[in-house]
Amino acid sequence: xxxxxxIIDQADxxxxxEILPLPLDAWHRxxxxxxxxxxxxEMPIQYEGIMxxxxxxxxxxxxxxxxxxxxxxxxxxxxxxxxxTVLPGDIAGLGEGKMRYSLLLAQDGGILDDLMxxxxxxxxxxxxxxxxxxxxxxxxxxxxxxxxxxxxVVVNGATKYDDVSYLIEHLPDDVTINILEDQALLAxxxxxxxAAVARIVPGVDGLVFMTAGAFHWNDxxxxxxxxxxxxxxxxxxxxxxxxxVAFADALLTLPEIKPIGLGARDSLRLEAGLPLYGHDLDxxxxxxxxxxxxxxxxxxxxxxxxxxxxxxxTEREHGPATKRVGLIVEGRQPARExxxxxxxxxxxxxxxxxxxxxxxxxxxxxxxxxxxxLAAPGTRIEIAQRGKVHTATVTAMPFIPHRYVRAGAK
Amino acid sequence: xxxxxxQDHEWVDVDGAVGTVGISEYAQSQLGDVVFVEVPEAGKQxxxxxxxxxxxxxxxxxDVYSPVSGTVIEGNAALxxxxxxVNSDAEAAGWFFKLTLSDPSELDGLMDEAAYATFVxxx
Numbered sequence: 446x447x448x449x450x451x452i453i454d455q456a457d458x459x460x461x462x463e464i465l466p467l468p469l470d471a472w473h474r475x476x477x478x479x480x481x482x483x484x485x486x487e488m489p490i491q492y493e494g495i496m497x498x499x500x501x502x503x504x505x506x507x508x509x510x511x512x513x514x515x516x517x518x519x520x521x522x523x524x525x526x527x528x529x530t531v532l533p534g535d536i537a538g539l540g541e542g543k544m545r546y547s548l549l550l551a552q553d554g555g556i557l558d559d560l561m562x563x564x565x566x567x568x569x570x571x572x573x574x575x576x577x578x579x580x581x582x583x584x585x586x587x588x589x590x591x592x593x594x595x596x597x598v599v600v601n602g603a604t605k606y607d608d609v610s611y612l613i614e615h616l617p618d619d620v621t622i623n624i625l626e627d628q629a630l631l632a633x634x635x636x637x638x639x640a641a642v643a644r645i646v647p648g649v650d651g652l653v654f655m656t657a658g659a660f661h662w663n664d665x666x667x668x669x670x671x672x673x674x675x676x677x678x679x680x681x682x683x684x685x686x687x688x689x690v691a692f693a694d695a696l697l698t699l700p701e702i703k704p705i706g707l708g709a710r711d712s713l714r715l716e717a718g719l720p721l722y723g724h725d726l727d728x729x730x731x732x733x734x735x736x737x738x739x740x741x742x743x744x745x746x747x748x749x750x751x752x753x754x755x756x757x758x759t760e761r762e763h764g765p766a767t768k769r770v771g772l773i774v775e776g777r778q779p780a781r782e783x784x785x786x787x788x789x790x791x792x793x794x795x796x797x798x799x800x801x802x803x804x805x806x807x808x809x810x811x812x813x814x815x816x817x818x819l820a821a822p823g824t825r826i827e828i829a830q831r832g833k834v835h836t837a838t839v840t841a842m843p844f845i846p847h848r849y850v851r852a853g854a855k
Numbered sequence: 856x857x858x859x860x861x862q863d864h865e866w867v868d869v870d871g872a873v874g875t876v877g878i879s880e881y882a883q884s885q886l887g888d889v890v891f892v893e894v895p896e897a898g899k900q901x902x903x904x905x906x907x908x909x910x911x912x913x914x915x916x917x918d919v920y921s922p923v924s925g926t927v928i929e930g931n932a933a934l935x936x937x938x939x940x941v942n943s944d945a946e947a948a949g950w951f952f953k954l955t956l957s958d959p960s961e962l963d964g965l966m967d968e969a970a971y972a973t974f975v976x977x978x
Contacts, residue, residue, distance in 0.1 A: 495913040496888040708887070708914050777938070778891040779911055802890040802913050809890075831916075 467512045468629045468686040472693055476704050483707060484602035486513045491706035498709035499804040502675055506635035507705035508696050511674075515605025516625040516683055518565070518573070519616075520595035527620045528562065528596060531612065533732060533751040535742035536596070539564040544655050544670055548732055548740050549600070549608055554753015555728035556735065558608050559720065560600045563657050563670060567594060572659035572668040573625055573683065597657075597668065599630070599681075601722045629689035634679035634713075636848060637701040639671070642680055645695055649680060654849040662692060674710065676717025676847045715810060716803050718771055718842025724782055725769060725798040725812050733760040734814065736769045767795060768820040771842040774800070774809040774828070774835055784830035786815050795819070797828065803844060810844050811837065859922065859962050860971035866946060867922045869962060874923055875953045878910065881975045883945040886912040892938045894930030894952050901925060901954060903961050908951045910941060923961045925954035 467486050474480065478489030489510065492498060501507055519528060525537040534547040544563035548556050565572065600608050605624075612622060633642050643650040646662050649669055657670035665688045673679040684692050696702050711721070720726050720735060731753065732740055738761060745751055749758055774780045779802045786795030800811030811828075819826055824839040856870045864882035868875040883889065891911040901907050901921040908919035908930075930952045934940055941949040956962075966974060 490914075491887060494888055499913075712913060776891075778893070778909075779916070781916065802911070804913065 467510065468689040469510045469512065469693055472690050473510065473704070476697075478704070478706060481707070484513045486602065488513060489704070489706040491708045492704050495706070495708035495712060496804050498703070498705045499712050501703050502635045502677065502705055502709060502713055503805055504635070505703070506633055506638035506641055506679070506699075506701045507675075507709070508693065508702050509632040509634065509705050509710055510629070510693075511602075511632055511681070512629040512686070512689070513602030514630055515600040515602060515608065516628050516630060517598045517600065517605075517609070518571075518595055518623040518625060519598060519620055520623070521620040522593055523617070524593050524596060524620050525564075526593075527616045528598075529745070529751065531615055531752065532560075532562065533741045533745050533754075533757070534562070535744050536562060536564075538742075538744065539596075541566045541594075542656050542658050544657055544672060546740055548726075548737065549611070550732075550752040551728055552752045554731045554757045556722075556726045556730050556732065557611060557728060558600050558604045559722050559726055559737075560598055560608075561670070561672060563597045565595045565597055566659070569659070572597075572666060573628055573685075597683075603723055625683070627686050628683045629686045630681065630683050631689070631693065631696070632673050632675075632679060632681045633696065633702060634673045634675040634677045634705075635701070636678060638677070638679040639850070641699040641701040642669075642682075642696070644699065646682075652680070653852040654678075656852075662688075662695070665692070667692075671850065674717075674719055675713040676719070676843055676845065677713075678848050678850045711799075712801055712804055715799055715801060715812070716805055716844045717847060718812075718844060720769065720812065721799060730769075730814075731757050731760060731765065733757055734765040734768055764817045766817065767814045768817055769798070770813055770815055770820050771840045771844060772797075772800075772811040772813055772826070772828075772837040773806075773840045773844070774811060774837045776835065777809065778833075778835065779809040780811050780828045780830050780835050780837065784811075784828050784835075786813055786819075787827050787829045787834070789827075791829070793829075795826075805845050810840075812842075815839070858968055859965035860968070860974075861920070861922045861965055862974065863920050865919060865922045866971075867962075867965070869956065869959070872955050872959070873928065873953055874925065874956050875950050876907070876919075876922060877950040878919060878941065878945055879971070879975075880945045881978075883942050883949070886910065886915070886917065886941075888913045889938045889941040892934040892941060892951070894932075894934060895927045897927055897929055899927040901927060903958075910938075910951075919951055921954070922965060923954070923956050924958050925956045928953045928955060 473489040532547040549558040652671040668683040781800040784797040795815040803810040828835040893909040907921040
């Protein structure tokens with residue numbers, strides 16, 4: 446028996462040379478996790494099993510360790526406008542505690558990473574532990590270090606060092622980048638997540654989707670956003686790494702919450718239609734090809750002042766050559782990343798960038814890039830994989846509805 | 856009846872000239888939740904080491920190699936309806952296919968249960 450591929454192998458392209466332990470490494474092993482290499486770290490792929498963990502998250506609440514992700518704070522004079530030179534979103538217009546999904550763009554408009562950017566509150570001490578954001582880090586020539594604001598940005602683990610190199614090169618010297626290396630990042634996701642976490646972090650249920658704020662757990666400062674990567678309601682919690690084990694233990698005392706591995710994280714985000722960097726997004730892909738046009742804010746489109754704007758806005762108006770779509774695959778056999786979309790002569794006209802079995806739907810689903818003419822929901826396409834042809838139907842994403850708790854819905 | 860194992864985690868039960876092939880308990884635990892199995896059809900000629908079946912879990916697709924040469928008599932139709940049998944009963948009801956052995960001497964190169972247990976321990 447031999448593996449063709451797995452999400453572990455697929456991650457290898459983006460692995461850093463050294464394998465490092467994360468703050469919860471021993472904790473995961475004690476919980477019975479099977480650990481694998483991912484993004485340069487040893488990470489839990491599963492505990493009791495992907496199907497069970499997936500279902501638990503959809504029904505109750507799952508705890509995910511995402512401490513491999515890069516947590517960055519940008520500050521300094523003109524920081525919002527500086528970030529807008531590399532991101533196509535309205536960053537300057539973000540209110541305090543408001544967050545936005547955005548894309549780090551290469552100069553040609555290709556996607557270098559996808560990320561979440563949050564404007565931190567002005568006139569408050571840093572919500573992160575003092576050791577991470579030292580006063581010395583601020584430019585002494587600028588007496589008010591947060592003039593123009595500061596932003597907390599979470600980027601992918603596999604790309605974080607490349608992102609920082611690119612940002613140092615492209616942002617003005619007035620902008621300081623702090624890498625929060627001593628902060629762990631935990632996500633609690635699922636319909637029961639927020640009510641459960643609110644029992645040990647009072648007030649967190651006051652957040653709505655895509656907002657964030659500073660809270661305390663047992664006198665430990667935590668920065669919490671109502672956001673996630675599963676399509677479910679939930680929170681993401683940045684906490685000083687030396688408190689991460691005690692906090693994870695406290696979360697597991699809540700009966701709604703079980704630890705969930707990377708395997709279920711991948712099947713959950715796939716059902717939610719959320720792209721995974723390095724698979725569904727890469728430097729050859731533009732925001733319009735990726736069907737992430739919502740990340741191009743109106744003001745920025747009108748100003749056409751982001752990298753690759755001419756190319757991206759032309760694609761937006763006339764349509765991209767190929768576009769990311771969702772697929773439901775007929776039968777039971779999953780079609781996976783790397784499978785080819787073929788035309789009726791057998792020629793390759795597209796490719797699958799993610800694919801697997803959707804536990805909630807009970808059938809195989811995938812994401813693929815296909816020619817624009819085949820991108821409309823309902824279109825039937827053929828997929829070649831290991832000498833076999835599968836039929837699939839283009840399907841609107843998400844595959845299952847998002848259950849975010851938005852402002853006004855409370 | 857005796858049972859033999861390969862280093863690729865297939866098992867074969869041999870009863871006279873007929874072998875029954877599946878994957879080991881260890882293999883199913885490594886694969887995780889099995890969602891699809893493709894078994895060979897009766898009449899298919901297999902040489903030892905040939906790709907004989909496909910097993911797909913939520914996370915990965917894997918080949919099942921034939922531990923011996925022979926002619927397939929039957930694929931396990933029960934796996935088409937309920938592939939999770941591979942998880943729940945890998946070394947009995949979750950068998951993949953039966954074949955008539957063309958060269959029983961090939962069994963000499965396989966491990967017995969004790970040797971396989973030692974082999975898995977070392978992984």
